[in-house]
Amino acid sequence: MRETQVVTEIERDTVLGLFRTMLTIRLFEQRVAKEFRTGEIPGFVHMYIGEEAVAAGVCANLDDADYITSTHRGHGHCIAKGCDLRAMMAEIYGREDGLCKGRGGSMHIADFSRGMLGANAIVGGGIALATGAGLASQVRGGDHVAVAFFGDGAANQGVLHESLNLAAIWKLPVLYVCENNGFAESTPASYATSVPDVASRALAYGIPGVVADGADVRDVYSAARAAVERARAGEGPTLLEVKTYRFRGHFEGDPDRYRDDDERRLTRGNDALERLRAALLDAGVPERELEAMRTELEAAVSDAVEFARSSPFPDPADVGRFVYPEPLERVEA
Amino acid sequence: MRETQVVTEIERDTVLGLFRTMLTIRLFEQRVAKEFRTGEIPGFVHMYIGEEAVAAGVCANLDDADYITSTHRGHGHCIAKGCDLRAMMAEIYGREDGLCKGRGGSMHIADFSRGMLGANAIVGGGIALATGAGLASQVRGGDHVAVAFFGDGAANQGVLHESLNLAAIWKLPVLYVCENNGFAESTPASYATSVPDVASRALAYGIPGVVADGADVRDVYSAARAAVERARAGEGPTLLEVKTYRFRGHFEGDPDRYRDDDERRLTRGNDALERLRAALLDAGVPERELEAMRTELEAAVSDAVEFARSSPFPDPADVGRFVYPEPLERVEA
Amino acid sequence: MAVAVERTLSLVDAVGEAMRQAMEADPSVIVMGEDVVGGAGRGGEKENTMGGSFGATKSLYPLFGANRVRDTPISEAGFVGAGVGAAAAGLRPVVDVMWADFTGLAFDQIYNQASKMSYMFGGQARLPLTLRVAMGSGLSAAAQHSGTLYAIYTHLPGIKVVVPSTPYDAKGLLLESIFDDAPVMFFEHLKLYVAKGVVPEEPYRIPLGVAEVRRAGSDVTIVGIAAMVGRALEAAELLAQAGTSAEVIDPRTLSPLDLETLVASVAKTGTMVVVDESPPRCSVASEIAAVVTENAFDFLNAPVRRVTAPDAPVPFTPSLEEVYAPTVAAIVDAVNTLA
Amino acid sequence: MAVAVERTLSLVDAVGEAMRQAMEADPSVIVMGEDVVGGAGRGGEKENTMGGSFGATKSLYPLFGANRVRDTPISEAGFVGAGVGAAAAGLRPVVDVMWADFTGLAFDQIYNQASKMSYMFGGQARLPLTLRVAMGSGLSAAAQHSGTLYAIYTHLPGIKVVVPSTPYDAKGLLLESIFDDAPVMFFEHLKLYVAKGVVPEEPYRIPLGVAEVRRAGSDVTIVGIAAMVGRALEAAELLAQAGTSAEVIDPRTLSPLDLETLVASVAKTGTMVVVDESPPRCSVASEIAAVVTENAFDFLNAPVRRVTAPDAPVPFTPSLEEVYAPTVAAIVDAVNTLA
């Protein structure tokens, strides 16, 4: 149904764009992990390092008017959907200039102006929301799609069943992307999930179920493209499972004792970013171009950290604000 | 995997037992429908007429130490699991001698002494409960099984997905019986369910999914027997879908305008009770034996109505009783 | 002299009219839920044969069609969650969850998603979602089809809670709810569906957070919620015959709550009875008692009396159900113990 | 002279010990939930690497094995419902739902099934189910990992609600909860997990419905819930320095509630402040205010003051979270406004 693409001249820009997104995520995440250890970042952070190909490959098929919903491990989705790094970082730091004015934090970054309907700390929490965003698009008659990102653990939530059925009978323009990194906290998917491929559950709804290789962003991109095109054409939802790899613990600070060093090494061997870099070099992209990109992005991430650290904390007097939407005048003012 | 049985001498008793159960349900239900029209029965009643083969065929494979959970359309399950007709009828009438002392009514008949863990007015409400009863059996190491009865409409509740997955990974001794009568209130299964056979959803859990013909109680019986044996042997759960037929409206009083007379006629053509009667006569069972059974059961049902009507209503002073389990001494007293 | 003939409607029809007028006014309003059409996909005479459990939506499908009026599978979490997502994406969904008790299946979507979204996302989310539910005892529908649950939703910041007691209010409050940008739980009491009241034909809105004094009085304030407003009025009538002048207040919305009207009344009467057909603990009756006491302690001659259901689920049998919700006699008694 | 060395344990370990002793005492006690073992099915060193989010269950798997200590998939409705069914079938399941907020996903199973089963089935059901959840603000865990929700469960007839504030109480109350035949929601406050307290080694039980006077006083009664007990004690200390003698009461269980102890205290002090880190409306603070006022009106010199969280979800950022739960200063202020 689809083929892994090779790096040809014609798609050079696309692939470089994927690389750029993935590298941005990687650098952003590495910096967050580092800053988290300083104690300056409150709460919990869940790193997306190793899984960049999923967000990048899927979101490259979307524009601002398409919707996504995300997870507790959501920084990558935000970046791939175009959120501003400064405002993201400020949110992670709990500052007034954050995307959610510091009220949400890492697990609740949202940017409605980009169709990013929120990271979600309820496992499976974004699945029905994306279904509803797809419904909104269908009701309005546009060709915009919605994407729900969720993990292998989330795939055992009943709301997935309900949402897949609903999307199937209404042919909603929704892409359900299961990021199967093999674990839900410490619990292996092989223990908790009754079938080897979450994608095979599509059979229960009469919709396409596709497995893509998360170590190969081009595979993810192509699979997502087919599903997005299908959705835009009014042909309904797809369940896309990406086999991916969580390089770090469940959250920063997780001793990760349910895996051993060999396993972690093996996992890190499947680095989509490294592989793509090698493929780009093979295809003749000059190394200095990639290095320049890295330098530029590192600077952008540093700038984001600076921005975040210099942004004020919310005023304690405002603790009761935003419980209900404010009158539109005030919001627009 | 199984064959429809013929009525041989050796299983004559079993088949006559099935007939007896089905006829009891039919007569009980007809009488409830009739008495409901007098206004003496409070609340709502949902008739099982036409679906008797499911409860009878499944429960004939169970004993008192096995568990079932039921639905809003639960009288048939109660009778097939051995509940006392008098105490059932008294419950439906809301009387103190009812199985639940009149607190529950038609939609909440339960008899824990028979492993009947309750009719349930939450659509899909019994599914997780039966899963838990199967878990209890497994933890204790017995070979008792649990059966969840639920409708085609309930099959779209997320808890089914969660329960099938849980039962699959733990190999719980549970039989999930979907009574597909084609409608959830007015909503056709063909509209609301993304696949023609609910049983095909078993694929998503790596467990057997079986379709049985609800117009043929021997087919239901055999399919259930195989699944119950599997469960008792520790091989895990089965999803059994029975295609069945709701002869009456969703509840007594439903104008049933989403079906036309032709459809209702066709539906009633699939009467498992009539078919079994014909088969029994064909196989040489004397008609007078069947008629004697009917007479006897009619009397039992009449007796149950008498009993119910002469039972007192609960004392209003007791409105706050039974919210919490009472100390065991008092219960046993 | 021309006599203006005032049109009367039942509460269920008033609610239906509000939905129809909202859909006429704004194409982003959609309606969904189990059997809100009926016979979905069957076509012809077999379609649109339900209009919801009580017929509230029956006028909608012929006017607005399958794109905007949708029967759902029995998947409360899924379709309520889809309503939340659709609202976040700019629609104004009106979701019928049938009975308040069934919101239990969608509670995560309401509590963890809908109620928190505005706050958690720093005010950028507008969530114009309305959830309609039937509630209340009185039909022998037993424990899983009779709960009120409005106390639970009143506990949740970020949700508005509406409890109309008349057809007039139901229409005006539902229109307001649909066009409010916050999620609203709209409770329709089963026992109020049928009785008719005057309802103007044109669309109108009643602001959320404004109580209505149903009967003026000077000796005692009786607050009634939903179906209990009627019982409070009956009690007031009996009390009047015995020489006690009761003021009856219908808060109409529990969140926001019109504290001012309640305090002003108690400042006048000096005593208050709150009638709520929910179980007592952490109930709206308790909330009103607590907040009114905090704000009007010096006016109170006696503690605020709560007249509630017992601390029990709703029983099936009529002999128990009749004494479950507060009776008129219980209200009168409570007032008399204050004197 | 022999000095008895008293053993101290953290609350999380006290809870773990209670589970272990319950499992030793009764083979029908099982424990399940997400990651209560950790590394399920991995074997060897990789298994039993979690013991729940906070390590409470880590001693159980090695002792009782995979039949009685089970990691579940992320399916809160499914495994809580299975717990209800298993309890109905005679087990005593202790189900870890991680955070109170996640009970939203299982709310139907708790509300429509567990809480109503005894009543609805006329008393024949015994449902010895215990649901353990972590709750509370203070870790910047944000809106979906910080809610208290005990008010909601206190509203539900048929559920018991336990809110320990010390390791000693946590152990005794959890043992009692596990052996109670009604469903119990057992709330463990995140901020109380680590601090140690004296906990006897042998099993013991503390009856549900008996409050504890944490500090005797004569001028004002301060009621604190869970982590708020500590803040109430701190406030009492400050007040003492300023010459006000505060009595601090820890209800320990909210359902049943020990009204007698509360009323007795207020009869002595004449004023009461209730400290609750939940949003105010229909809260336990409101309930206590209402019921104490109803029963002790003549003793009260001022209205019962509720000191609660604002009417808002829990914010992420420390600058807001710090002022979310009632502060010691807010408690002192509230007491001073009563004077």
Ligand SMILES: Cc1ncc(C[n+]2csc(CCOP(=O)(O)OP(=O)(O)O)c2C)c(N)n1
């Ligand atoms: C409803 C709910 N249950 C449990 C949790 C606790 N929890 C947070 S992340 C997580 C594991 C999620 O696994 P998966 O869906 O595979 O996503 P991953 O972390 O692997 O990206 C769990 C159990 C939660 N946040 N929400």
Ligand SMILES: Cc1ncc(C[n+]2csc(CCOP(=O)(O)OP(=O)(O)O)c2C)c(N)n1
């Ligand atoms: C959770 C829940 N949602 C909705 C309802 C209302 N309701 C009662 S029966 C029913 C249809 C059930 O259909 P199905 O499961 O096919 O069972 P059947 O009535 O056909 O036996 C509905 C929607 C309910 N009781 N519970």
Ligand SMILES: [Mg+2]
């Ligand atoms: Mg995972």
Ligand SMILES: [Mg+2]
């Ligand atoms: Mg059906």
